Amino acid sequence: MMWITALNAHVALTYAMKIVYAGNSSAINMFYMAFVFISYTHNISNVQFCRSVHISCTSACACSENCTNRPFDQEDKKVKVVKTKHCGWGVEADEFIDKGDYIIEYVGEAIDDALCEKRFWDMKGKRVTNFYVVAVRKDLNIDAQFKGNESRFINHSCDPNCIMEKWDVNGETRLGIFAAKAIEPKEALTFDYGYRLSFTT
Numbered sequence: 001m002m003w004i005t006a007l008n009a010h011v012a013l014t015y016a017m018k019i020v021y022a023g024n025s026s027a028i029n030m031f032y033m034a035f036v037f038i039s040y041t042h043n044i045s046n047v048q049f050c051r052s053v054h055i056s057c058t059s060a061c062a063c064s065e066n067c068t069n070r071p072f073d074q075e076d077k078k079v080k081v082v083k084t085k086h087c088g089w090g091v092e093a094d095e096f097i098d099k100g101d102y103i104i105e106y107v108g109e110a111i112d113d114a115l116c117e118k119r120f121w122d123m124k125g126k127r128v129t130n131f132y133v134v135a136v137r138k139d140l141n142i143d144a145q146f147k148g149n150e151s152r153f154i155n156h157s158c159d160p161n162c163i164m165e166k167w168d169v170n171g172e173t174r175l176g177i178f179a180a181k182a183i184e185p186k187e188a189l190t191f192d193y194g195y196r197l198s199f200t201t
């Protein structure tokens with residue numbers, strides 16, 4: 001708890017509020033610490049998913065190749081990683097993207113909670129401030145720190161033009177970034193990182 005004193009009052013208060021809710025599970029507490037760390041750095045991709053999982057059609061389905069329910073089979077939209085004025089690296093559209101379009105998959109290493117916790121503390125020790133973990137469910141976290149694509153640079157917004165969705169593709173959980181509204185070329189892509197983390201087990 002020592003390091004918390006180094007954080008500002010807002011973050012400490014947030015932590016205090018969250019820890020009450022977190023109970024005694026060390027894994028869950030770790031996530032709340034990660035959450036605080038993240039809200040402190042404003043550069044993490046921790047997302048609260050609703051319980052619904054989208055089910056993608058697969059080659060096992062009876063539908064045709066023209067089926068529109070296979071987003072991960074589509075080409076990524078053209079996007080560009082750019083240096084922003086106030087938010088470090090960011091991502092902007094490099095073509096028009098229509099509302100509902102699949103843009104890009106959020107890829108990274110699938111790691112369990114123990115490894116996630118280890119990496120979090122390692123990073124903290126090295127004063128690394130970018131944490132690219134999306135907590136999908138217990139013992140499934142997608143970490144884009146070492147292996148990822150442009151999607152990890154998409155910044156947070158409370159009024160985002162993109163949404164992250166969890167999809168079941170052939171029994172595998174995959175994360176997709178979709179357009180929540182029509183997006184013009186050169187427009188910055190954002191999604192709500194979801195500071196209200198839910199770690200029900």
Ligand SMILES: [Zn+2]
Binds near residue numbers: 057058067068069
């Ligand atoms: Zn289909």
